Amino acid sequence: MTDLPDTDFTQRFLFDENDTRGEFVGLERSYAEVLAKHAYPEPVAQLLGELMAAAALLVGTMKFDGLLILQARSEGPIPLLMIECSSEREIRGLARYEADQIAADASLADLMPNGVLALTVDPTEGQRYQGIVDLDGETLSDCFTNYFVMSQQVNTCFWLNADGKRARGLLLQQLPADRIKDDDDRAESWRNLTALAGTLTAEELLGLDNETILHRLYHEEAVRLFDAQSLRFHCSCSRERSANALVSLGLEDAQNLVVEHGGHIEIDCQFCNQRYLFDTADVAQLFAGAGVDSPSDTRH
Secondary structure, three states: OOOOOOOOEEEEEEEOOOOEEEEEEEEOHHHHHHHHOOOOOHHHHHHHHHHHHHHHHHHHHOOOOEEEEEEEEOOOOOOEEEEEEEOOOEEEEEEEOOHHHOOOOOOHHHHOOOOEEEEEEEEOOOOOEEEEEEOOOOOHHHHHHHHHHHHHOOOEEEEEEEOOOOEEEEEEEEOOOOOOOOHHHHHHHHHHHHHHHOOOOHHHHHHOOHHHHHHHHHOOOOEEEOOOEEOEEOOOOOHHHHHHHHHHHOHHHHHHHHHHOOOEEEEEOOOOOOEEEEEHHHHHHHHOOOOOOOOOOOOO
16 A cells, blocks of 8 residues: 655745745645534634644744644634644644524634634643734734734734635744844845735645745745645544543542433543543542543443
């Protein structure tokens, strides 16, 4: 059996004569895995793909061990979009939505009014960090660009697109002064590079390979494209984690739950729909300190 081509990746590039770096992301298999877990309406699937692309780009820009969490919350038809991407480049996501309130041509403002975007970095070691910005752009691309301008004070631009089959993104970020020292020249260089990127259509970003896009946009620039780094869908749920949630309830409450639910507690993962079942024997074994591997035939 031959290996399938890698459809999920980020790929960095660098301008040799400008203080700017860039990154592409392409997601197909992991995007399909996320969409396969729920019957998302098209506008929801599109926003979820764009948020996945943003998360992958952000992990590519950060040097940390741990988890990046993006949450977009609102008071509208889509109250929640959530993506988790680890430094190991494993990604998962979900959305909550009211299907009967979603029009096919709805804008971000229609779907997520009074929305906020929270970016959380949860490192394996060290302090947890969170930044929050209003979802006040016309698109998610605008919102992420605004976030960096407001909270990071680093010139950064995002272009995000998804169509239910493929999610793609492009990021440009200005680096500290090195090649160009003069402030006005730096500003002009940044304006030119971002203006050219702004001519890229959704069809081009979704349909063309990275080399072709770079040539179309920057054939007059010296650009180095680095090796791609792969990503994959992975859900971190497990029977052990579900068991820990039961332990946190306490023995009496866990036993009562088993009775209330007819002899079995079902814990469903919201990300991947995996179901974990626990019966009376499982709960007793769990609180006896015997672990989560139960002889019960209900175990999944």
